[in-house]
Structures are given as structure tokens and as C-alpha cells.
Amino acid sequence: xxxxxxxxxxxxxxxxxxxxxxxxxxxxxxxxEKKAYAENCPFCDGNEDKTPPEILxxxxxxxxxxxxxxxxxxxxxxxxxxxxxxxxxxIYDQMQGVGAHEVIIDSxxxxxxxxDMDESHVEKIIQAYRDRVxxxxxxxxxxxxxxxxxxxITAGASMEHPHSQLIAxxxxxxxxxxxxxxxxxxxxxxxxxxxxxIIREEKRSQLRIVAENDHFLSFTPYASRFxxxxxxxxxxxxxxxxxxxxxxxxxxxxxxxxxLKRLQILLDDxxxxxxxxxxxxxxxxxxxxxxxxxxIIPRVIRMAGFEWGTGFYLNPVAPEDAARELxxxxx
Amino acid sequence: xxxxxxxxxxxxxxxxxxxxxxxxxxxxxxxxEKKAYAENCPFCDGNEDKTPPEILxxxxxxxxxxxxxxxxxxxxxxxxxxxxxxxxxxIYDQMQGVGAHEVIIDSxxxxxxxxDMDESHVEKIIQAYRDRVxxxxxxxxxxxxxxxxxxxITAGASMEHPHSQLIAxxxxxxxxxxxxxxxxxxxxxxxxxxxxxIIREEKRSQLRIVAENDHFLSFTPYASRFxxxxxxxxxxxxxxxxxxxxxxxxxxxxxxxxxLKRLQILLDDxxxxxxxxxxxxxxxxxxxxxxxxxxIIPRVIRMAGFEWGTGFYLNPVAPEDAARELxxxxx
Numbered sequence: 001x002x003x004x005x006x007x008x009x010x011x012x013x014x015x016x017x018x019x020x021x022x023x024x025x026x027x028x029x030x031x032x033e034k035k036a037y038a039e040n041c042p043f044c045d046g047n048e049d050k051t052p053p054e055i056l057x058x059x060x061x062x063x064x065x066x067x068x069x070x071x072x073x074x075x076x077x078x079x080x081x082x083x084x085x086x087x088x089x090x091i092y093d094q095m096q097g098v099g100a101h102e103v104i105i106d107s108x109x110x111x112x113x114x115x116d117m118d119e120s121h122v123e124k125i126i127q128a129y130r131d132r133v134x135x136x137x138x139x140x141x142x143x144x145x146x147x148x149x150x151x152x153i154t155a156g157a158s159m160e161h162p163h164s165q166l167i168a169x170x171x172x173x174x175x176x177x178x179x180x181x182x183x184x185x186x187x188x189x190x191x192x193x194x195x196x197x198i199i200r201e202e203k204r205s206q207l208r209i210v211a212e213n214d215h216f217l218s219f220t221p222y223a224s225r226f227x228x229x230x231x232x233x234x235x236x237x238x239x240x241x242x243x244x245x246x247x248x249x250x251x252x253x254x255x256x257x258x259x260l261k262r263l264q265i266l267l268d269d270x271x272x273x274x275x276x277x278x279x280x281x282x283x284x285x286x287x288x289x290x291x292x293x294x295x296i297i298p299r300v301i302r303m304a305g306f307e308w309g310t311g312f313y314l315n316p317v318a319p320e321d322a323a324r325e326l327x328x329x330x331x
Numbered sequence: 332x333x334x335x336x337x338x339x340x341x342x343x344x345x346x347x348x349x350x351x352x353x354x355x356x357x358x359x360x361x362x363x364e365k366k367a368y369a370e371n372c373p374f375c376d377g378n379e380d381k382t383p384p385e386i387l388x389x390x391x392x393x394x395x396x397x398x399x400x401x402x403x404x405x406x407x408x409x410x411x412x413x414x415x416x417x418x419x420x421x422i423y424d425q426m427q428g429v430g431a432h433e434v435i436i437d438s439x440x441x442x443x444x445x446x447d448m449d450e451s452h453v454e455k456i457i458q459a460y461r462d463r464v465x466x467x468x469x470x471x472x473x474x475x476x477x478x479x480x481x482x483x484i485t486a487g488a489s490m491e492h493p494h495s496q497l498i499a500x501x502x503x504x505x506x507x508x509x510x511x512x513x514x515x516x517x518x519x520x521x522x523x524x525x526x527x528x529i530i531r532e533e534k535r536s537q538l539r540i541v542a543e544n545d546h547f548l549s550f551t552p553y554a555s556r557f558x559x560x561x562x563x564x565x566x567x568x569x570x571x572x573x574x575x576x577x578x579x580x581x582x583x584x585x586x587x588x589x590x591l592k593r594l595q596i597l598l599d600d601x602x603x604x605x606x607x608x609x610x611x612x613x614x615x616x617x618x619x620x621x622x623x624x625x626x627i628i629p630r631v632i633r634m635a636g637f638e639w640g641t642g643f644y645l646n647p648v649a650p651e652d653a654a655r656e657l658x659x660x661x662x
Binding site: 002003004005006008011012013015016017019075077078079090091092093094095096097146148149150153154155156157165167169170171173174175176178197198201204205222223273274275276277295297302303304305306307308309310311312314 | 333334335336337339342343344346347348350406408409410421422423424425426427428477479480481484485486487488496498500501502504505506507509528529532535536553554604605606607608626628633634635636637638639640641642643645
């Protein structure tokens with residue numbers, strides 16, 4: 001029967017109830033065979049003039065063919081120009097929507113996906129994430145940058161072509177603040193990093209590990225909100241994703257690709273989101289008590305009123321079962 | 332262009348960006364003509380033996396025909412038997428999934444919906460909510476009860492037949508805690524209720540009002556997370572939904588039906604969730620600084636990685652536009 005589990009970082013309770021398993025996979029969408037080139041797609045090889053100007057590009061060695069391109073988002077959620085201009089309106093508070101919204105085009109091919117790419121190609125995507133974050137940190141108006149991916153329409157993608165996004169914001173997002181607070185409180189008590197403790201516990205119990213290499217661990221969190229939710233985290237303490245070392249980028253690409261490949265095989269190429277959570281800009285102390293990580297959320301169930309109303313989650317798949325199934329996939 | 336707005340209760344920032352309007356209505360699902368009776372539906376008139384035993388029933392005056400029935404949920408997220416048994420497991424914390432999970436069958440007719448019911452019928456549904464909350468408060472293991480509705484499959488409903496649900500939980504949900512904290516902090520500063528201030532501001536500006544009667548106000552919140560999000564709130568301060576007076580139930584039924592009817596007409600019968608937020612059990616002081624209310628969330632856009640990753644929201648419809656459009660509907 002069900003049990004309640006507490007997320008140690010944000011103190012969020014989750015109901016793990018495997019009896020609800022029948023509700024899985026409601027979100028699956030119709031699939032069409034995709035071609036490597038789509039005429040109307042501005043992200044496809046040959047259509048480069050249909051995007052805003054390139055901010056960053058990585059090319060194949062010894063060739064002019066690009067592998068990864070970064071451009072401004074044509075329909076930005078926040079605009080890059082202007083100042084914040086905080087002001088009151090009636091009893092409420094408001095500021096101008098200043099920020100940066102960029103698109104990382106993962107590949108020139110319309111039908112590609114990270115699960116199917118060469119690891120050296122995935123490495124370039126992560127390098128693009130890192131380089132853009134490092135650059136945006138120089139803009140004093142911003143406090144945070146979120147790197148994320150919406151894979152497939154059900155996960156919120158508006159373009160089919162494989163791409164990632166980043167949004168730099170003038171405030172620290174609420175969810176990140178909650179994680180920072182949890183980690184700081186733990187550090188005050190124990191004088192060590194909470195995520196480092198979680199890594200030790202996961203390696204000790206071996207119950208929830210999906211994949212591992214010298215630098216990274218991929219596991220299903222103890223209080224997973226969603227079925228097959230996965231966390232990828234550096235095994236050596238590191239608070240800020242912008243500080244990832246060059247030699248760590250390939251191992252991250254490797255474990256990300258392997259994890260997404262296992263998800264692809266087990267759940268028949270499900271829609272998913274992933275995000276990178278890292279320390280905010282200009283808060284050096286968080287580098288000590290926070291620990292950057294990626295969160296992968298397959299979109300295989302629907303959120304309903306209970307989740308919206310309470311902020312706690314009903315998860316019909318125990319993370320131990322999810323990890324075992326993902327490990328048992330023959331990739 | 333976009334702006335950032337702060338929710339005064341939980342300090343959550345929302346990006347209001349009407350340029351994103353094209354993304355609306357992705358969640359719409361195929362509609363079939365529904366009949367008043369479905370043979371395999373356990374909630375339909377005549378199939379009463381297919382549900383768990385009745386906990387509460389309201390019948391038509393001078394007739395044996397039922398209007399609203401409450402039963403236990405056949406597939407509960409939390410079970411009613413047992414004690415909490417909090418315990419550690421490795422470095423993590425856990426407790427048994429104890430709670431109550433009930434179904435309020437809104438109507439004997441399979442094709443009914445609140446937007447189309449008589450107000451006197453909606454009154455009975457709300458009376459059932461109130462009576463069940465009052466009863467569950469007597470169980471000392473529970474700290475909160477969430478009343479909610481998932482309307483249509485896209486909004487998480489697993490049954491087509493019109494119904495609401497409630498879940499009583501042994502902990503105060505995170506989202507409710509955040510609201511309580513915001514209200515308490517405001518009270519400490521100002522010695523008055525924050526929601527009462529919001530009601531005054533909304534009545535003063537008239538920008539976001541959807542409907543109003545002697546007892547209730549229906550409006551689109553200043554920092555709405557979702558397009559056409561609506562709040563229904565008692566105009567006279569009242570912290571605890573369980574304390575709603577008998578003479579207030581009909582006005583609530585009336586404004587709820589009118590609000591949902593306007594949504595139904597404007598957005599072509601969209602999927603939606605609603606929840607009732609009220610004070611937790613056994614916390615009498617919250618009755619002073621908190622203010623119960625209903626939140627209605629039409630499900631007309633998808634959540635994506637940015638929202639999951641940050642906890643702030645991208646809303647492509649300004650609440651002022653939403654309220655005006657809803658007011659202009661000819662019901």
C-alpha cells in the first residue's frame with residue numbers, strides 16, 4: 001500500500017502509491033516517422049537564415065558543418081533590453097520582463113535526439129550550455145539562468161526539431177530558492193553538503209541507481225514526484241554548473257545519453273523535460289552548501305487538482321522499481 | 332511586452348507575456364456527445380451497487396431520487412486504516428500513507444456538469460463538501476482536507492461522470508503552508524488579513540472582476556499562473572471553509588455556476604481543476620489571518636521544463652484581458 005516520503009532538500013512530501021499504476025502513460029502522443037530535414041523548420045541544416053543571428057556555434061572538426069548552434073529565441077518570454085524598473089501597482093508589485101531567452105539547436109538533423117546521438121555530439125551541447133551560462137553571468141541584471149529541454153509536444157515543446165533552451169532571470173526562481181534554503185539549513189547543522197550525503201546513501205543502498213561513471217551518478221530520487229524521475233549529479237562536490245571542468249563534460253554527456261537511451265527503450269520514447277539546477281549568480285557561499293544537478297522528468301502521467309492544490313505529488317511508481325527497470329534495459 | 336508580477340500571498344513571480352498567446356489551447360481534447368446514462372459507469376443512476384458504501388447522500392425533496400452521493404474512493408491514494416508510524420529509512424524520512432480519499436458524485440446523470448446544473452443542485456454539492464470536511468475534522472490523525480475537482484481527462488479525471496474528490500492528509504500540504512506563512516507575515520505587519528486587502532483592491536480597480544454577489548467575489552488574480560485562472564472568495568472575512576454559514580452556500584453555488592458557465596462558453600467547455608484552500612485543522616489562530624477561497628485552473632496550456640525547473644510561470648493571457656472576456660460572455 002502507499003507510503004509518504006519526504007524530500008530531504010525541500011521537505012516536500014510525496015505519496016508513493018504503486019496501486020495507482022494503471023494511470024500511467026496517459027500523456028503519450030501520436031508518433032510520426034520524422035525525416036532528417038523539414039522544409040519549414042528554421043532549425044534545420046540549410047535554413048540558418050530563418051533564425052535570429054548566431055550567438056555561438058560548434059562545428060565538426062575539419063569541416064564547416066555545424067553541430068550545435070545557439071541563437072536568441074524569436075518569441076522570448078523575457079526581453080534582453082532595458083532595466084528592471086520595479087514598481088507598485090495598487091497593492092501589488094511588478095517589474096519589467098527583462099531577461100535572456102536563447103535556443104540551443106542540438107543538431108542540424110530534424111530527426112535526431114540525445115538518446116541517439118554520438119556522445120561527442122552531446123558533449124558539444126553541454127559545452128554550449130556551459131559557455132552560455134558563463135557568458136550570461138557577466139550581465140549584472142541577472143541572478144539566475146535556467147537551462148532546460150522540452151522534448152516532444154506533450155512536454156511543452158513548440159518546435160519538433162531537437163533543441164534546448166535557457167532563460168536568464170532577474171530574480172532567483174522559487175524552486176531554486178527552496179533548494180538553496182534546504183541545503184543551507186542542513187549545512188548549518190552538519191557542516192557538510194546535503195547532496196553529498198544523498199550520493200553516499202544512494203551508493204550505499206544501491207536501490208535507486210540507474211547508471212554511474214567516474215564523475216557522475218544517475219539515480220531515481222527517494223521522494224520522486226513523477227514516475228521514472230531521474231537525477232544526474234557530479235560525485236565530487238561542485239556547487240556551480242558554470243565551474244564544470246572540461247574533462248567532466250564528456251562523462252556528463254555519456255551518462256546523460258545512456259540515461260535518456262534507457263528511458264527511450266523502456267518507455268517507448270516518452271516526452272520529457274530536463275533542467276539544470278545550479279547556484280544563483282553572485283552568491284559565492286552557495287558554492288559550499290549547494291550541489292548542482294540535472295533533473296529529468298518523463299511526462300507519463302497528468303497533474304491533477306490534488307497536485308495543484310497541495311503541492312504534493314501522487315507517484316504511482318516506486319523509485320526503486322523505476323531504477324531496477326531502467327537498469328535492466330538492454331541498450 | 333512581458334512583465335513580471337509578484338503574487339502577494341506566496342511571493343511567487345509570474346511572467347505575463349501576451350505575445351505567447353499562440354500557445355493557448357494545446358490541451359484541448361476530442362469531445363464526444365455524452366449520454367445521461369453509461370452502462371459501465373459506477374457513478375450513474377441505477378448502478379449504486381458498484382460503488383463502495385455511501386457515506387453521505389442528498390436526495391430530491393419529496394422523492395427517493397438522489398442528487399449527490401459521497402462514497403470512499405475505490406482506488407484510494409491514502410488508506411483510512413492505521414497509524415502514521417513515522418520512521419527513518421537510511422538518511423530519509425517516511426510515514427505510512429494514512430488518510431481519507433472520498434468521491435463526491437455530483438449528479439446521477441452522466442452528461443451533467445456544474446455549468447449546466449440548477450443552482451439548487453450545485454448547492455447540495457457544496458453542502459456535501461462542507462459536511463464531509465466538518466466530519467473529517469473529528470479524526471485527530473488528519474491535519475488537512477483538500478476538496479478538489481478534475482474536470483475532463485486532460486485535467487486528470489479518470490472517470491467521465493461528473494464528480495469531485497477530497498483527500499484528508501496527515502500533514503499540511505506545502506502549498507497551503509506557503510499561503511499560511513504569507514498571510515501570517517502580512518498580519519504581523521499590518522494586523523489585518525491580506526486576502527481582505529486583495530478583495531478591497533479588486534473592488535476598487537474593477538480590472539479583474541468576473542462576477543460578484545452579496546457574499547462572494549469571483550476574479551482573476553493579479554499574478555495568475557495560468558490563463559483564465561480564477562479565484563472565488565467570501566467577501567466577509569472567514570478563515571475556515573468548514574465555518575461557511577448555511578445562508579452562504581446558495582450564493583457560493585450561484586457564483587461558482589456562473590463562473591464555470593462563462594468559462595464553458597468562452598473557452599468551449601475547457602478541462603479545468605478547482606480546489607478549496609482553507610485553514611488546517613487544529614490551528615485556530617489561522618482563522619484570524621487566513622481567508623478560505625476556491626482556485627479554478629482551466630487547463631488550456633501545457634507546463635514545460637521552465638515551469639517545473641523554476642516554480643515560476645509563463646502566462647500568455649493578462650488577467651485583465653481574461654476577466655474582461657469572461658465578463659463579456661453572454662450567458
